[in-house]
Amino acid sequence: MRLSELDFGKLEKEGEFDWLGLTAEDYKGKKVLTFLNDEKYYKEIENNKSITCIVTTEEVAKKIEKDKYGIILSKNPRKAFFELHNKLVQEDFYFTKKENRISEKAIISEKANIGKYNIIIEDNVIIEAGVTIYENVTIKKDSIIRSGTTIGGNGFEFSRFEDEVLSIAFAGDVLIEENVEIQNNTCVDRGVFDRTYLGKNVKVDNLVHIAHDVKIGDNTLVVACTLIGGRTKIGKNSYLGPNCTIKNGLILGENSKVSMGAVVTKNVKDNEVVTGNFAIPHEQFIKNLKKM
The missing domain is CATH 3.40.1390 (Udp-n-acetylmuramoylalanyl-d-glutamate--2,6- Diaminopimelate Ligase; Chain: A, domain 1)
Structure with missing residues (x-):
């Protein structure tokens, strides 16, 4: 154009x-x-x-x-x-609507809700009852989506102009790589302009929120009740502990670890462990605790 x-x-x-x-x-x-x-x-x-x-x-x-x-x-x-x-x-500027491509080897509950177009589900994918898969989602082979999970819905994106609040439409997609498991009642939003991405072997626990345009590297573990803000990038082999919160737009390096309940407001380096609210390097958190 x-x-x-x-x-x-x-x-x-x-x-x-x-x-x-x-x-x-x-x-x-x-x-x-x-x-x-x-x-x-x-x-x-x-x-x-x-x-x-x-x-x-x-x-x-x-x-x-x-x-x-x-x-x-x-x-x-x-x-x-x-x-x-x-x-x-x-006006469908971003995507052409194409028929779903769903493998005959996929196991999909009759009680799952599957969108009408631009969905790819590969061999041996398991989708349980109560799952909702919206349009523009790809799920690669051997992945498992547990009951109550929603993938590819619109996230929270609004812009305020004085007294007007404009709801921003979502044009991105979701790509879930091979051998990913997403457990019960988790939400994975589609991208606004880009892609929400879960790498190979990522495992996501119950009641997790993965916001729009998040990128999660291979072999990362995301534990229950974690909230990951939009456009966050998480390196491979990382670990997000129970009930942690990750501010939008951050970069968490490879092999990083976020401790239980931490509130992360700054980037995390490769191999770094952060703890606390607001999260700081774990060793510094322990030193500060001993001084109290």
């Missing part, structure tokens, strides 16, 4: 895009239209090779290298961007 085809704003420089997205996320293989309200985030755009077009203000546009990007001007770039996104979701 070309910027000149849009029905808002003022065209500053022509450009083409085939996806919408955020400055801090990478969308490999896509030509991405994003928005820029403040020039301080321009560095994120420069570092993001996916972005080809920008919705921005006349003032901020003066700071942008116009030979690199298509530009369209708006008095409220963020609102214009999300309203366009919602419109494009309704």
Whole structure:
């Protein structure tokens, strides 16, 4: 799609895009239209090779290298961007509707709810009663989805504009790799613009919330009542203890461990163990405890 085809704003420089997205996320293989309200985030755009077009203000546009990007001007770039996104979701801009591909070797309860299109379920997948699988979900072979779990539903994404709250439509998907097990009454949201991803051999306990666009690396264990905020990235072989909370947008390194009940508000390094509210390195937490 070309910027000149849009029905808002003022065209500053022509450009083409085939996806919408955020400055801090990478969308490999896509030509991405994003928005820029403040020039301080321009560095994120420069570092993001996916972005080809920008919705921005006349003032901020003066700071942008116009030979690199298509530009369209708006008095409220963020609102214009999300309203366009919602419109494009309704027009099936992001996905073509295709028939489900469900293996005859999959074991699916008659009491499971399976969406009408863009669902792939491979060999030996087990889906128990009361599971809901929405559209745009892929579940690879030998995975198990226990009763009451919901996969691929819309998450919590809203934008406030003065007295108006705009509900943001979801255009992403969910990919669950081989030999994943998700136990009872867990929620896995689909991505807003990108993908929610569970790597090979990931095991998820009961009553876990995995928000939109979360990426969980291979062999990670997620224990009961954990909450993982949107766009969080978790490295392989990690462990999230019972009742822990992970702030949205964080990066947890490989082999990291989050202790029971921890509230994580900062990135966690490879091989690091964090404890407490707010979570700090476990050894430091114990030292602080001994001083009390």
